[in-house]
């Protein structure tokens with residue numbers, strides 16, 4: 192080791208000195224002794240490593256006295272105290288953006304979470320009988336009424352629902368599925384892998400583009416546990432294709448005494464055709480085929496909290512409820528409270544798109560989105576931020592979350608250009624704003640899609656762009 196490095200190592204601050212210095216600055220009001228001590232050790236250790244490994248020309252900048260090390264520790268403690276899971280503005284136009292938390296919750300759901308979370312609740316207590324109750328029972332009747340189901344069960348998310356249903360109906364047995372439906376949803380959710388984790392045996396039938404009823408008929412036998420149909424949520428096969436509708440599959444299941452299960456993915460409770468969108472079978476329509484069990488997400492087209500909803504025949508749901516795996520996948524009280532509040536909006540189905548933000552974004556007439564774009568444009572121009580130029584035009588948004596994959600949803604965007612900054616640098620800077628604004632990049636401008644930006648978020652957009660102007 193050379194002289195220079197040896198001298199730098201000798202000059203490293205002592206842990207005790209750094210702690211003493213921080214103590215004077217009231218560090219223990221921010222974090223415990225253990226945390227401060229460990230952070231100090233880590234900071235000094237990193238400095239030591241840097242001195243040992245840095246190239247010669249970087250050495251001069253590595254001297255760090257007690258003050259510098261204390262600042263470093265202080266900054267790390269401050270960072271630890273900042274909440275990392277934060278709100279942001281979704282200006283991407285992707286309505287059910289899985290990375291951005293999918294469906295925003297309605298005001299009632301937020302109130303119910305606060306009320307139920309603040310104190311105790313009857314989560315698993317039957318107030319009439321004064322004995323233990325079931326957590327699912329609270330929303331059971333409501334769900335059954337809305338879907339036309341005999342019984343219902345709710346778990347952590349739809350991936351958990353798929354796992355639980357397959358494990359209950361087809362453990363060590365075959366689950367028959369069309370090759371055209373062996374999908375990957377993203378985020379590691381692949382139907383064949385979930386099947387293997389559920390201990391059911393994948394029995395593929397048909398081909399990628401065409402599967403016939405006779406393919407299923409030939410596959411059904413003593414080893415069959417379930418016939419599975421999966422909504423091809425995020426893609427579509429077009430051209431020379433054929434798949435088998437649920438109705439003949441249900442008839443086949445009945446003839447051969449095999450349960451039929453439809454994983455709907457999004458699970459819509461209202462008629463989207465009425466809003467000019469493609470027809471998405473509603474859960475009620477699907478259950479009307481007399482299918483045994485259906486699963487769907489709480490935070491996709493339903494517009495509520497993350498949850499996996501299982502509805503269907505009483506006999507099948509009873510079996511699923513008894514599966515010990517159910518306990519591991521169970522829903523928590525906040526989700527239940529939020530789900531109940533969300534579902535209440537569907538009692539009058541026409542009201543749901545007015546009150547549930549994801550549904551509103553999906554169904555809002557283009558004219559209204561454009562009006563909002565014009566108002567944002569006016570507000571931005573009035574703000575007079577330096578270096579920025581604006582434009583407004585029509586574009587296409589997307590449902591996201593593996594819902595309505597081929598649907599182009601018309602939208603209006605405000606495009607922003609910066610005189611001295613590339614669009615990708617603007618995008619990155621907006622991500623680091625105090626309230627981040629997530630935008631689309633299009634060549635030399637960024638796009639703010641008004642389909643996912645609400646009027647009460649305009650100030651945040653202006654603030655975000657204001658931080659750009661300063662940069």
Ligand SMILES: *Cc1c(COP(=O)(O)O)cnc(C)c1O
Pocket residue numbers: 348349350351353376380421422423424425454455456457488489498592593
């Ligand atoms: C989205 C989806 C899932 C997974 O649901 P999560 O709510 O993400 O757990 C499962 N199956 C289908 C068909 C889906 O579209």
